[in-house]
Amino acid sequence: xxxxxxxxPTLSVxxxxxxxxxxAYSNSASDYFIWYKQESGKGPQFIIDIRSNMDxxxxxxxxxxxxxxxKHLSLQIAATQPGDSAVYFCAEEGTSGTYKYIFxxxxxxxxxx
Amino acid sequence: xxxxxxxxxxxxxxxxxxxxxxxxxxxxHDKMYxxxxxxxxxxxxxxxxxxxxxxxxxxxxxxxxxxRIRTEHFPLTLESAxxxxxxxxxxxxxxxxxxxxxxxxRLLVL
Numbered sequence: 606x607x608x609x610x611x612x613x614p615t616l617s618v619x620x621x622x623x624x625x626x627x628x629a630y631s632n633s634a635s636d637y638f639i640w641y642k643q644e645s646g647k648g649p650q651f652i653i654d655i656r657s658n659m660d661x662x663x664x665x666x667x668x669x670x671x672x673x674x675x676k677h678l679s680l681q682i683a684a685t686q687p688g689d690s691a692v693y694f695c696a697e698e699g700t701s702g703t704y705k706y707i708f709x710x711x712x713x714x715x716x717x718x
Numbered sequence: 719x720x721x722x723x724x725x726x727x728x729x730x731x732x733x734x735x736x737x738x739x740x741x742x743x744x745x746x747h748d749k750m751y752x753x754x755x756x757x758x759x760x761x762x763x764x765x766x767x768x769x770x771x772x773x774x775x776x777x778x779x780x781x782x783x784x785x786r787i788r789t790e791h792f793p794l795t796l797e798s799a800x801x802x803x804x805x806x807x808x809x810x811x812x813x814x815x816x817x818x819x820x821x822x823x824r825l826l827v828l
Contacts, residue, residue: 708762
């Protein structure tokens with residue numbers, strides 16, 4: 606069978622707890638960042654984005670934090686639900702205005718009942 | 719749910735065959751992208767387009783070509799498939815910032 610997931614870091618979280626998924630990016634000049642969720646057998650789905658002139662942005666049950674000093678991005682999911690189980694990717698726009706995105710290595714989130 | 723479609727969803731083909739992966743979107747987006755993704759791995763950009771008659775190569779060296787004759791259509795062609803092309807191919811289209819992905823085509827080259 607497929608070796609899906611063997612290369613991915615995995616985060617296991619109890620249902621109802623908060624999840625924090627981390628991402629390090631490489632280009633200090635990157636201006637725009639996106640978090641995607643990818644469920645098995647599907648394409649990535651946009652969750653939330655943030656520009657470099659912000660350090661925090663909130664959506665519905667999700668918050669993205671940006672620390673430009675250490676080139677670190679995190680996605681916080683409040684009250685994690687079974688439907689949140691998926692692989693999460695961060696992406697940065699490599700060069701501003703090119704609309705070309707560099708994807709990081711994903712993190713598999715497993716929600717435990 | 720974004721209106722972006724990919725066909726076929728699954729394809730098994732022999733070495734040396736020519737194949738075309740189809741991608742269509744009904745949102746009128748100018749920007750379209752092709753990514754390659756191995757199971758459990760990150761996405762790698764192989765081609766992108768800013769609009770009709772615009773095509774650019776991405777960061778991953780690829781023996782594929784694309785065309786953009788119509789806004790809604792962005793097909794990817796492999797002239798001669800090889801086992802190393804076995805992967806998942808994801809098409810996306812986008813506005814100024816947000817990208818919407820299709821469901822992907824899983825390709826197996828024997």
